[in-house]
Each structure stands twice: as structure tokens, then as C-alpha cells.
Amino acid sequence: MAKEKTLYVCNECGGSSTRWLGKCPSCNAWNSLVETVAEAPSGSKNRLSSSPKGLAPASELTVLSEIEATDVERTPTGLSELDRVLGGGIVEGGVVLIGGDPGIGKSTLLLQALDALQRANLSTLYVTGEESGAQVALRSRRLGLDNSQVKVLAEIQLEKILATLDAKRPAIAVIDSIQTVYSDQLSSAPGSVAQVRECAAHLTRAAKASGVAIVLVGHVTKEGALAGPRVLEHMVDTVLYFEGDTHSSYRLIRAIKNRFGAVNEIGVFAMTEKGLKGVSNPSAIFLSQHSQPVPGSCVLVTLEGTRPLLVEIQALVDSGGPSPRRLSVGLDRDRLAMLLAVLHRHAGVSCADQDVFVNAVGGVRIGEPAADLAVLLAIASSLRGKALPQGFLAFGEVGLAGEVRPAPRGQERLKEAAKLGFKIAIVPKANLPKKSDSSLAKALEGMTIHPVERIEEALEVVRSL
Numbered sequence: 001m002a003k004e005k006t007l008y009v010c011n012e013c014g015g016s017s018t019r020w021l022g023k024c025p026s027c028n029a030w031n032s033l034v035e036t037v038a039e040a041p042s043g044s045k046n047r048l049s050s051s052p053k054g055l056a057p058a059s060e061l062t063v064l065s066e067i068e069a070t071d072v073e074r075t076p077t078g079l080s081e082l083d084r085v086l087g088g089g090i091v092e093g094g095v096v097l098i099g100g101d102p103g104i105g106k107s108t109l110l111l112q113a114l115d116a117l118q119r120a121n122l123s124t125l126y127v128t129g130e131e132s133g134a135q136v137a138l139r140s141r142r143l144g145l146d147n148s149q150v151k152v153l154a155e156i157q158l159e160k161i162l163a164t165l166d167a168k169r170p171a172i173a174v175i176d177s178i179q180t181v182y183s184d185q186l187s188s189a190p191g192s193v194a195q196v197r198e199c200a201a202h203l204t205r206a207a208k209a210s211g212v213a214i215v216l217v218g219h220v221t222k223e224g225a226l227a228g229p230r231v232l233e234h235m236v237d238t239v240l241y242f243e244g245d246t247h248s249s250y251r252l253i254r255a256i257k258n259r260f261g262a263v264n265e266i267g268v269f270a271m272t273e274k275g276l277k278g279v280s281n282p283s284a285i286f287l288s289q290h291s292q293p294v295p296g297s298c299v300l301v302t303l304e305g306t307r308p309l310l311v312e313i314q315a316l317v318d319s320g321g322p323s324p325r326r327l328s329v330g331l332d333r334d335r336l337a338m339l340l341a342v343l344h345r346h347a348g349v350s351c352a353d354q355d356v357f358v359n360a361v362g363g364v365r366i367g368e369p370a371a372d373l374a375v376l377l378a379i380a381s382s383l384r385g386k387a388l389p390q391g392f393l394a395f396g397e398v399g400l401a402g403e404v405r406p407a408p409r410g411q412e413r414l415k416e417a418a419k420l421g422f423k424i425a426i427v428p429k430a431n432l433p434k435k436s437d438s439s440l441a442k443a444l445e446g447m448t449i450h451p452v453e454r455i456e457e458a459l460e461v462v463r464s465l
Contacts, residue, residue, distance in 0.1 A: 008033040009193040014229045036192045072260055075171070075213075078116025081269055081278035082109065084307070085240060085253050087261020090117075090172055093211045094260060095204050097178075097233065098253075099218040099226040100242030105251055105269070105276055106217050108143065109242070110174045111136070112275050115145045117172060125170040129156040129180030143275040156190065158183040158199050162206055170212060175203065177217040179227060191219075196228040204235050233257065245363055250285055251276065252364070255305070265305030283310035283420060286362035292390075296382030299393040299422070300374035301413035302366050308409075308416035310393070312361040313371065315378035320355035330360030331371065339398060343376055346402030347456045349383065370407035372398035373426065373458060380459055389465050391423040394458070396431070402455045406430035415443050424465065426450045426458050 008017045010033055015026030017033060024032050074089030083089050086096070100106050114124040128136055133152045140148050151170070155161055158181050165173060175181065181199045182190035189195070200216065207214045216236065219227040226233060233239050237259040244251035253267040268282035279285065287299065287310055296315045301308055313331075328336045336358055343349045358375055360366050373396035381388050395413060397405040407413065410431030417425065429451040433440050452458045 006035050009036050009229070010034075011193060011228065012230045014193065014197060014231045034193055036188045036194050074260075075117070075122065077113040078120065079109070079113055079276075079278060080280075081267030082113060082253065085255045085265045085267040086238065087255075087258055087265070090213045091237070091260050092171075092213060093207050094213050094238065095207050095236040096213075096215045096238040096240060097218050097226070097236040098215060098240040098242060099220045101220060101224075104242050104244055105271060106242050107131075107176055108139065109253075109269070109276050110176065110215060110217070111140060111145070111150070112143060114150045114172065114174060115140070115148045118149050122172065123151075123168065123170040125151050125153060125164070125168060125173040127153045127155060127161055127164075127173060127175045129154075129175075130177060156180045156182060158202060162202065165206055165210065165212055169210060172213040172215065174215045175217065177219060178203075178232075179219045193229050197231060200228075200232050200235050248363065250279070250362070262305050266307065282307075283416070286311040286360070286364055288312050288314075288361050293387035293392075295385050295387045296378055298374045298378040298381065298388055299417075300366070300371050301393060301395050301417050302364075302368060302371060303407075303409060303413070308413050309364070310417060310420060310422075311364055311366065313374045313378045314359045314361060315375065315382045316355075316357040317351060317379060317382040318355045318357075320353060324351070324353060325355045325357075327356070328358040330363070330365050331358055331375065332367070335369070335372070336375065338400070339372055339376055340379070342398055342400060342402055342455065343379065346454070347376075347380075347459050349380055349459070351379065351383065354383070368407075369397040369405075370395045372396065373404060373428075373455075376455060377426070377458065377462060380462070388462065389424055391421060392426075392465075393417050393422050393424070394426040396426075396428040396452075396458075398455055404428045404452050404454060404458060411440055414447070414449070415440070418444050418447050422447065424448050424450070426452055426461055429453050 008020050010024040010026060010029060012029040012032045013027040015024055017025060020033055023030050072091045074091055076083050076089040098106055114126055118124045133154045136152050153164055178196060178200055179191040182195050183198055186194055186198060203214055221227050239257040241254045241256060243254060249271045251269040251271060255263050255265045257263060268279040269276040270279050298313050300311050300313050302311055326333060326337050340351050356379060374394045376398060377394050395407050397407060399405055406428040410427060411433055414425060423446060425447060427449060432451040433444060450461045
């Protein structure tokens, strides 16, 4: 019996090699080559002839201005936080990829969404490759989805799934998960790079041709990235990450790609006995409930997509040894080291012999530089042992020259803070609200705003409060 030929395919870019290499020759990623069975060449491959007769006819060209473009129609899922991340709802023919750690709640969320859609008289289909139909039914009863009419198909063969989609034509179908689906046309095992890539490509083409919205559930690696080839994320229209600590009841769903809406939107859910419930005021999660102000704590108004969120930044400065530690949770560690250098050089506050620990409360990750000012004020507060006033907040980017730069959409940040009862704010001078805007002035009534241009000015304002 002839030995099957094997190829080594890159998980990152899909490139292949005849032998294992430590680094992918296509994208230079390390340890990304995975062994897979090479497919036998098909005897019916088309070969281009040297004569023009062997070429396919040219496709018809269309001028961009002549193409009719209309806004896509969206179907709300019944879960407001999920709709926010999707950009308003499910799009006809759209393909969504959602990934997250095992047990985080992906299947629970999608089953709840399908049940809400079918109760709105839409045809739905749940394709499960990891569980039996009885297990799905047990979960629906635990979630309180009584008398649910969601159609369930326990199948992992791609051809049968495509035939069911073509015959039933549901409005939305969930494939849980793409790593369990396999095609008879390929000899490699389910979950391999070749199978995941080809099955996702066939399902995407079926969605575009039939108008069925398809949601693919994807596994993640131990690093937290979506498993399978990187091309999987390029194929689909929307990529969502489901995040959260399994020891906490709160979950975040984040859009990192969306062809039909804004990216970096987040939805916040709370895991309850009856499934996932949307959290309408997520700022309450990320603010600690102190009876009295404590040193080392500063509230920041950050933006996640279009949503302003109030997050508490906590800092602890403690005496260190000859090699002081710089540790941050939820913030960039390299940026923390840069901010400490700015604090020393331009404000005369030295932490060279101190351990510095910074944490964003609630497990949220902050990537925008508008958190710089709040981080520095929290560090200075902890170092001095003096708490910032009650109802105090700050935001702004800090440059290497010590200047405080404006943050985008500063007025929306201030309005969100005023809505939650904050009274004192230190903001970049460019974000100071205009006096001519009467509606904004009314919304910010009772709030004292201190505009600053440099970090030393911000520290001087804090000392005077």
C-alpha cells in the first residue's frame, strides 16, 4: 500500500512546504507549520493553452459610480448588546465568525439569539457538530427557552450541511463549530488546515449565493487567537471575540472586523442561571465601590467603538529592590515604562527605585493612549499616599515632551461622566467644551473642568484640589 504524501501547511498564512521547517517560508511565522495529508491531483484540471482560444472570456467591467449601492438591511437578534457589536443586527448573506475560550458561553449566546429570531417568525437552523440534539435540547431547557422551535441538525459532513441549507433556506444558520466540519473531497482529518479553509470557503459561497446569514463558531488556541489558517478571518464579513474570566459572571464580546459596521465595538453580558443577559450600564462593572476615596485610584472615560465607558485605573507604588518591577494588567507594559520616564523628566516625580503595578478594574483591556493622563495621576496619587477627590476623572494622551494631547470625542466622554454624577475633570485644553454650545453646557452643569496643556500642570491642579 502506497504511503500517503504529506505537506506542512502554515496556520498563519496557509502557505505549504514539503518538509517541516521552524519558520514558515511564506510569512516567516515561527512554529506555525502543521502536518496534513497532501491531496491527490485531480485529473480534470484546466490548463491554459498558449493560444487565446484556451483562455476564458473576459468578465464584464462596471464603472464604480454606476453601481447601485443601498444600505444593507439588518435583522435584530433580540439581544441588544449583540446587535450593538454586529452594527445593528444580522445582515442577509453575511458570514460571522465568533471565537472564544471553551465554556465562555458562545453556544449559549447563539442559542438564545436563534430562539429570539424564530419567535420573530424567522426560520433558523442550529448545526451542532460537538453535541447531540439531546444535549442542545437540555441546554435550551436550562436556559428557560420553553417550546423553542429552533431546528437542530447534528451533522459534521459539509455536503449534507450544504444540502440542508439549500433545501430549507433558513434566514440564519449557526455552525457549531467550523473545526468539526469535514468534506468528503479532502482526505485530511476534520480540524486540519485544509479542511477548515475549504469548508469555510464553501459555506461562505453558499451564504452569498442564497442570502442565508451564517454564523461560524471557531476554536481558539492557547494564546487566545482563532485556531486554523489566518485566511479564515479574511473570508468572513465579521469577526467577534468572546472574552471574559470564567470565574467572573461578566462577558465581553468584541468586534475586531466588521464589513457592515464599526470595529472595536463591545457588548457586555452577565452570565445568569437563565443564560446571558445584556448589561445596559457597563460602566458600573468597571468602577470599584469605595465608600471613601483611596490613594492610587483614578477614573478614566475610555471609548470602545462608539460607546464611552468609565473605567477605574488603579496603581500601587511600593518600595522595590535593585531591579524594580513594572507590571500592568489591561494596559500596555511598554507604554507604562514610557509614561514613568515622562513623569520623572517633566514633572520631577521619580519611581526609579519603586515597584509600579497598574490595573484596569473589571478585566477590561484598554488600548487607546487617552488613558495616559489617568495612569500618571493614579501613580502620583499612590506615591504621595493621597487620594484623588470623590467624583474625579481624567483622560488625555501624554507625549514624550510632557504635553497633554486631546482625546477623540472628548465631549461625549464628559457627557457620559456627568450622567453618572462625576463633578471634577482634568482634560486636555483642546477638549474643553465650547461656551457657545448651550445644550452641552446644560448637560455638563455642575461639573468643574480643568483644562491642562502639560503633565506638570495636571499634577499642580491635583495638589490644589
